[in-house]
Amino acid sequence: MQGLRPGPAFETALAALPACLLDAPIGVAVSGGGDSLALLLLAQRWAAGRGRTLFALTVDHGLRPEARAEAEAVAALCRQLGLPHETLRLEGAAPRQASLRRGRHAALARAARQRGSRLLLTGHTADDQAETFLMRARQGSGWYGLAGMRPLSLSPVWPEGQGVFIARPLLGARREELRTFLRAEDVRWVDDPSNDNPAFERVRMRRLLCPKMSGSVQILSVMDRFQTLRMIEDAALWRWMTANIRVSEGVIEVTFLTLLPTERAARALGLLIQIAAGREVPPRGERLARLVERIVSKEDFRGATLGGCQIRPRRGRLQLASETGPPIPGIAARLAAHQAILSGNTHEIAAAAGKESFLEDLVPIF
Template identity: 40%
Template sequence: MRLTGISAAFDRRLDPASRAPIAVGFSGGGDSLALLILTLDWARAHGRPVLSLTVDHQLQPASAAWTREAVTHARDLGANALSLAWTGDKPTAGLSAAARRARHALLAQAARAAGARVLLLGHTADDRMEAAAMRAEGSTVSDPRDWSPSPVWPEGRDVFLLRPLLDQRRSDLRDFLRERGETWLDDPANDDPRSARARARRSLAATGAPAAEPARRAPPIFEGDPVGVIALPRDAAAAHLAAACLCAAGTERPPRGERLERLVARLRSGELFTATLAGARIEAGPDAVRFHRDAGESARGGLADLALGPHETGVWDGRYEITAGKAAVTVRALKGLAASLSKAQRAALKATPAAARQALPALALASGGVVCPMLGGPALAVSEGVRIRALFLDRFRAATGLIDQECVT
């Protein structure tokens, strides 16, 4: 059986000239097995390695054996293969959501550690249908997209998800596998009536073709500044406003529902206002709306210190990736520390938007000095090789479709 459109999806999103591995989330089930085989076919034609990643959620007695079988199967097919485990105590409530987050975090961390920028997942047209059925019953599950940034943060930074099977029916993928003489694992959880997805799957077993994938919005026109500012026109799409809140605040969940609707209504009305939402400070001017990190979050547990050992890398406040130099360093919010900056840095701070100043990262050095790396100047010489990267602008580009291929940076 010939599956159409999949090679075009690979060609559209992946970089044939890259030599980075292509990561594939492989459960051992039929959908992910078909994806792994198809990915290996494309990768061999372009000289690229494939890394299969299997997550053991440790929720079933047989999960360890299933994971070993999946890893062996992937290696027999010609992929490099790793197993990942969700260890530790499991929540008694919200288990499905917690397992989903843990899975995405493990996959993203392993992909990034291997140098992979793209992680392929085996969602199908049936998954889109099931998601729609679940939403009709009150679930908030979203539609899987063919291309999107990893949903976990900061573990998923720089990792994109590609789902090239979204136009394929599950039954066709199994016919494809049978013709190749392949067998696959069937997770009994897929038939557990306590699962909303299993119920949706059962109710849709005999339905026809799924609805078309939702249309994509045009990417936004925006301005950004590494000191922590994202600016959009007042008439920006609601999804882009939500993404700006998310990225400026460095959080994982964008605002939704009534709170987002109220923000949109206020902007459309022409009102000039300042507000906070989902960790972001919002300043609505006559022509544009600007998003900053809300420095007041420190009173609610945000903007926490980050201690880094020599040459250690960490993400501070979800917005800046920082690598220590030869000496240990502690990253703190600049709030309350500006008087300890050098004269040159204090002068540079005055040119920074007032609302962004207090939430800038400051380095408390072992020598007792304080340096704000985003302000530049000769004071950085005392930071002894500290490297810093602002994450929120690229994150916003990824979230709004401005980065839509592996080779786009």
């Protein structure tokens, strides 16, 4: 996909999404940076030509005094474009990256749901993918993680993100070409100072890549191959899940995990633990691998806890439930949505998005 001008690349990416996600109002997450401003312009043109409804959201994390004016500049551009815009202010967020990210995703998803939207667009680019590759490689990620961000995924926060999909239609575009596009459109963007702060790993990776554009081209072509492999792996995982997983009273029940190759078993168990525990990410690496080894080996497995989840054997099945308190609400709906993403099939995604339980409110959104 690299090398396409941003407009056609954007349109190709949106054409691949299930129609039901595009029929409801579509949210655009705009920070005021170059990538998401280009996203806003491209989305506005695309929507105007097709009668789709768009709205824009900007999160002010409440950490930098300039952020208020930056959000106001996005609002002014939206007025010019004839699009509704809302600034979401995070109150008292801890200035740690993980909690800022969680707060941002929760605020965006709530605002989307308030407007009856099922889809948020973000401005992640091919350059973000290459940086992600390097960051994950440093953390020891395997090929599956090195495939990078998905073009369509679910809001990572739960339960606030319930029913909200995230699409990244600029993953095929280069940051520099988006800036060229904005210059031609005479639109100015802001450069958040944290984007230049080497205290952040992403910035250090960006600096490694920047002087060597060919470096990122090679990384992106490796990622392309890993993405193809991931589609095959996801389809296998999906087929296994449709036959071997069920949810009963908030507890996930699993059969025949031991028949999977170890790496796939770890991937499946990691996702199921994440869902049963209501977490944003699966437990990482070593502890998960050790747990799978214990389950798969002939040892007498009597149960374990990992990632906020209790795993115990029961009548030939594994049962997974939240370690603390009552079961996490909406487990079946979240599982169905994850399975649909793994299937890569637009009909499955439409079915998961359309499930009444998926759209029921688990948390007050006002």
